[in-house]
Amino acid sequence: MSSRWWRFGWASEEDLFADRYDTNSETLSQAIRAAAAEEPDAEGSVLFGHLRGTVVGLRYYTGVVNRGEMVGLVREPQNPYDPNAVMVTNIYGNQVGHIKRELAAAMADVMDVNLAKVEGVVHSGTNNAYNMPVMLSFWGKEENKFAVMEKLARRGFKLNPGEGTNPNSNQYYSKGSGSQMYKKGLTVQLTAEELKNAFDNLFENLMESKDGEQEAAEAVGTPLLPHQKQALSWMCARENKCTLPPFWEKKGELYYNRLTCFSAKEMPESVCGGILADDMGLGKTLTTIALILTNFHGGNPLPVETCEDKSSSIKAKAKPQTPSATATEAATGSSVPQVDLTLDDSTDVVEIVDDSNRTNTDNNSLIVCIFFGGEAPVLEEDLDFAAALGGSMSKKKKTTKKATCSVEPAEDLPRATLIITPLSVLSNWMDQFEQHVRADVKLRVYLYYGSERNRSQRFLSSQDVVITTYNVLSADFGNKSPLHGIKWLRVVLDEGHIIRNPNAQMSKAVLQLNAQRRWILSGTPIQNSVKDLWMLLAFLRLKPFDVREWWNRVIQRPVTQGDRAGLQNLQTLVKCITLRRTKSSKVNGRPLVFLPEKTVCVEQVELSRSEREEYELARTEGRNTIRRYVAEGTILRNYADILVILMKLRQHCCHPDLLAKPSTDLGASATPAEMREHLIEKLRVVLASGSDEECSVCLESIRLPVITHCAHVYCRPCITQVISTEQERARCPLCRGEIKTNELVEFPPEEMEEEKSINSGKWRTSSKVQALMGNLLRLRCEDGSIKCLVVSQFTRFLTILERPLREHGFSFVRLDGSINQKRRTEVIREFQSSTEDSPTIMLLSLKAGGVGLNLTAASHVFLMDPAWNPATEEQCIDRCHRLGQTRKVTVTKFIVKHSVEERMVEIQRKKQDLMEKAFGSTGGDRKTSRIEEIKELLEL
DNA sequence: ACCGCCGGGTGCC
DNA sequence: ACCGCCGGGTGCC
Numbered sequence: 001m002s003s004r005w006w007r008f009g010w011a012s013e014e015d016l017f018a019d020r021y022d023t024n025s026e027t028l029s030q031a032i033r034a035a036a037a038e039e040p041d042a043e044g045s046v047l048f049g050h051l052r053g054t055v056v057g058l059r060y061y062t063g064v065v066n067r068g069e070m071v072g073l074v075r076e077p078q079n080p081y082d083p084n085a086v087m088v089t090n091i092y093g094n095q096v097g098h099i100k101r102e103l104a105a106a107m108a109d110v111m112d113v114n115l116a117k118v119e120g121v122v123h124s125g126t127n128n129a130y131n132m133p134v135m136l137s138f139w140g141k142e143e144n145k146f147a148v149m150e151k152l153a154r155r156g157f158k159l160n161p162g163e164g165t166n167p168n169s170n171q172y173y174s175k176g177s178g179s180q181m182y183k184k185g186l187t188v189q190l191t192a193e194e195l196k197n198a199f200d201n202l203f204e205n206l207m208e209s210k211d212g213e214q215e216a217a218e219a220v221g222t223p224l225l226p227h228q229k230q231a232l233s234w235m236c237a238r239e240n241k242c243t244l245p246p247f248w249e250k251k252g253e254l255y256y257n258r259l260t261c262f263s264a265k266e267m268p269e270s271v272c273g274g275i276l277a278d279d280m281g282l283g284k285t286l287t288t289i290a291l292i293l294t295n296f297h298g299g300n301p302l303p304v305e306t307c308e309d310k311s312s313s314i315k316a317k318a319k320p321q322t323p324s325a326t327a328t329e330a331a332t333g334s335s336v337p338q339v340d341l342t343l344d345d346s347t348d349v350v351e352i353v354d355d356s357n358r359t360n361t362d363n364n365s366l367i368v369c370i371f372f373g374g375e376a377p378v379l380e381e382d383l384d385f386a387a388a389l390g391g392s393m394s395k396k397k398k399t400t401k402k403a404t405c406s407v408e409p410a411e412d413l414p415r416a417t418l419i420i421t422p423l424s425v426l427s428n429w430m431d432q433f434e435q436h437v438r439a440d441v442k443l444r445v446y447l448y449y450g451s452e453r454n455r456s457q458r459f460l461s462s463q464d465v466v467i468t469t470y471n472v473l474s475a476d477f478g479n480k481s482p483l484h485g486i487k488w489l490r491v492v493l494d495e496g497h498i499i500r501n502p503n504a505q506m507s508k509a510v511l512q513l514n515a516q517r518r519w520i521l522s523g524t525p526i527q528n529s530v531k532d533l534w535m536l537l538a539f540l541r542l543k544p545f546d547v548r549e550w551w552n553r554v555i556q557r558p559v560t561q562g563d564r565a566g567l568q569n570l571q572t573l574v575k576c577i578t579l580r581r582t583k584s585s586k587v588n589g590r591p592l593v594f595l596p597e598k599t600v601c602v603e604q605v606e607l608s609r610s611e612r613e614e615y616e617l618a619r620t621e622g623r624n625t626i627r628r629y630v631a632e633g634t635i636l637r638n639y640a641d642i643l644v645i646l647m648k649l650r651q652h653c654c655h656p657d658l659l660a661k662p663s664t665d666l667g668a669s670a671t672p673a674e675m676r677e678h679l680i681e682k683l684r685v686v687l688a689s690g691s692d693e694e695c696s697v698c699l700e701s702i703r704l705p706v707i708t709h710c711a712h713v714y715c716r717p718c719i720t721q722v723i724s725t726e727q728e729r730a731r732c733p734l735c736r737g738e739i740k741t742n743e744l745v746e747f748p749p750e751e752m753e754e755e756k757s758i759n760s761g762k763w764r765t766s767s768k769v770q771a772l773m774g775n776l777l778r779l780r781c782e783d784g785s786i787k788c789l790v791v792s793q794f795t796r797f798l799t800i801l802e803r804p805l806r807e808h809g810f811s812f813v814r815l816d817g818s819i820n821q822k823r824r825t826e827v828i829r830e831f832q833s834s835t836e837d838s839p840t841i842m843l844l845s846l847k848a849g850g851v852g853l854n855l856t857a858a859s860h861v862f863l864m865d866p867a868w869n870p871a872t873e874e875q876c877i878d879r880c881h882r883l884g885q886t887r888k889v890t891v892t893k894f895i896v897k898h899s900v901e902e903r904m905v906e907i908q909r910k911k912q913d914l915m916e917k918a919f920g921s922t923g924g925d926r927k928t929s930r931i932e933e934i935k936e937l938l939e940l
Numbered sequence: 941a942c943c944g945c946c947g948g949g950t951g952c953c
Numbered sequence: 954a955c956c957g958c959c960g961g962g963t964g965c966c
Contacts, residue, residue: 081953100953
């Protein structure tokens with residue numbers, strides 16, 4: 001029985017709930033959340049033991065606890081009566097009482113120096129009026145156990161050892177009457193293998209019979225495929241239905257969470273949104289656009305204007321408008337569009353319009369006008385002034401009419417959808433809006449990007465869609481961010497898995513957004529481990545897991561320790577909020593989407609005699625150097641050198657001219673500082689070549705590379721996290737050298753080197769170039785319309801390839817990291833176009849653009865050189881093997897026989913095996929395996 | 941009357 | 954709180 005029933009006897013109902021639901025309680029829970037913001041990752045914690053404690057002062061607080069409920073223990077150093085105070089709260093963050101003074105002092109001793117994390121569960125006495133017992137468990141790093149015991153003993157407390165031999169017995173859970181499944185003995189330990197499988201399958205086949213199909217609003221110009229209609233139906237339902245979040249059930253008058261045993265009188269906020277985790281290429285973007293247009297308030301379509309006659313936008317043009325007046329009207333459009341926003345003629349607005357996509361007859365039909373961040377700044381005064389003149393604007397209404405929606409939403413309902421994307425897919429969104437929204441529909445899409453972006457909240461919230469990047473969002477964050485002052489109708493995170501690090505500024509900025517509905521789009525919602533999920537749940541505000549502590553206690557820790565029930569809960573959780581289909585998913589026995597066959601073949605390349613000689617020379621030299629390092633045991637300290645050696649060999653396999661000018665080796669007399677500069681310079685060269693190196697922290701391709709003083713390369717977020725958790729004691733994960741944040745050397749992701757040396761000098765061919773050209777010429781003979789992607793990690797190799805392509809009269813484009821956003825869009829359009837003179841070849845740098853590019857015009861992919869990370873290659877292939885591909889796709893990997901490349905392929909394969917076996921491990925043992933890899937690469 | 945005992949007031953940190 | 958603790962009133966049985 002809940003203590004609340006008992007309490008009705010002596011407290012009036014208003015008293016009882018006053019605190020819980022008024023604004024004070026909100027600020028209190030915010031304060032607690034803020035205090036818990038630094039909640040450490042519970043990974044690696046062990047149970048030190050239990051202690052029975054007392055919660056006192058119950059009668060002063062309205063927060064109540066059910067039998068078996070987990071409680072939070074929050075230090076309250078500012079308490080005027082006792083600086084050691086420890087406050088006890090329930091799941092919603094409402095205060096229940098305090099820990100008794102003497103015990104609080106002991107707890108403060110260990111909590112304040114982060115020696116242990118203390119968790120509480122109340123098993124009995126929940127209807128006591130003055131105090132109740134609480135079972136405390138102390139968790140922390142094994143090495144701190146003694147210190148904790150000692151500190152507690154000094155205050156006269158002794159921990160009882162964790163009961164039983166199985167550390168995964170039910171003690172982590174509340175043992176309330178409602179949680180039958182945690183009765184002793186029912187939790188079964190999973191093997192690592194089972195866990196790995198379950199985890200892999202976590203996001204598989206989350207399609208079940210998710211509702212029916214929903215037709216998109218008329219404004220969507222592209223007919224949806226059946227699986228997209230299903231997704232739309234599911235998304236609409238998630239936005240409109242007030243379903244209980246997972247693990248909540250209604251018990252009489254109360255809502256009860258069976259995992260935490262918490263109950264509340266009012267319904268827990270439902271998660272309006274979720275994770276759309278469809279595979280790449282299934283049309284997440286189109287489905288999202290359809291959602292925006294189809295599901296406004298009350299299940300009605302977004303009220304958009306349509307052009308009744310073709311002159312409407314001409315009329316708008318005819319009205320001379322000053323830039324600020326134009327933007328002003330946009331800003332005062334309120335939630336029902338009354339103002340013609342066809343601003344395509346104003347000088348300050350850049351329309352992203354592809355002329356080739358317009359119909360020839362009607363140059364004005366394209367009304368998806370997209371404002372680039374280029375307007376003159378709009379002053380608030382202007383807005384007010386314009387608002388006062390609002391009446392005159394309604395005249396324009398005559399040239400337009402409301403679309404299908406007859407319900408006019410109230411003025412104060414949020415209207416705009418905010419879409420946050422990585423920069424690389426920004427243009428894709430713009431394209432897709434243009435492509436999928438019917439040409440006569442006026443959808444206000446504003447690109448919030450660039451230094452001249454319009455920061456007026458009134459303007460932004462009057463848009464239908466605002467698109468921005470994660471970087472812009474986090475740059476604005478904390479600096480009067482207009483995006484954070486708006487109540488959005490929905491926020492959509494594209495490639496949402498990139499916010500998986502909760503310490504990142506970006507993630508914090510995203511969490512602070514105010515929205516009615518929240519969506520995450522991601523093809524790969526989990527990258528490494530269960531941990532990645534927390535940010536996503538926190539963003540979706542899935543109670544109570546948006547608070548890290550509850551996530552750790554209820555899901556993360558049980559799951560990582562192989563607890564079956566914990567895994568089941570995780571599965572339930574994910575299932576409730578996720579829709580995922582893969583390319584191979586089937587609906588009623590039929591494939592979800594038709595994707596043409598893909599064949600991958602390896603073409604072995606023989607080096608010419610002179611190439612082989614040069615290669616062997618380099619290999620012998622490199623092998624000797626590395627043998628020396630191995631003998632000295634300094635292999636990790638000389639990491640930079642080794643990368644350079646490997647890179648040189650890989651370059652030899654492609655083309656001799658790829659090798660940089662012989663480096664000026666410093667003599668033994670060089671100072672340590674010079675040596676370090678030299679090492680860093682070497683790494684710069686490796687990174688500048690476009691080589692896809694691996695970060696030893698996350699074991700993935702390096703994002704935002706930085707170089708340490710000890711000459712190792714990591715992702716900036718990875719290494720800064722290492723530094724921030726270890727503080728002054730931080731050591732380089734590879735060589736254990738000291739590292740400091742301010743000593744990290746930035747490296748621009750895709751810096752271009754001077755390339756004149758390649759083009760000016762005498763051009764020569766190479767075996768690999770020959771192999772490629774042979775293929776290209778043969779294909780052109782067979783079918784002149786075939787388009788190819790030619791992919792290399794070395795941008796300079798792409799440059800070398802330009803020459804023979806030109807000589808053989810191939811029309812090609814090039815896409816690499818040095819190409820700016822605008823040109824990028826042009827290049828992709830040119831390549832994707834089906835006109836006669838459109839290029840048939842794209843030279844693509846492996847890392848250019850990341851995921852999301854749509855290059856379905858190509859049906860052949862040539863991977864010129866193997867990457868360390870097989871996933872990077874897969875991603876690249878998927879750019880053309882995706883929805884919209886009509887031809888069979890052929891992938892050719894060129895591998896030089898008897899070379900480092902063959903070994904790399906071998907390592908790729910092993911890596912895949914290893915990944916499949918090592919679930920959840922952060923690769924502690926894999927760091928050393930890097931040495932083995934290197935030895936293997938040089939056949940040592 | 942420097943104690944014990946009684947009974948009222950009182951109560952988290 | 955049907956406790957403990959504090960401090961004032963009280964004082965043989």
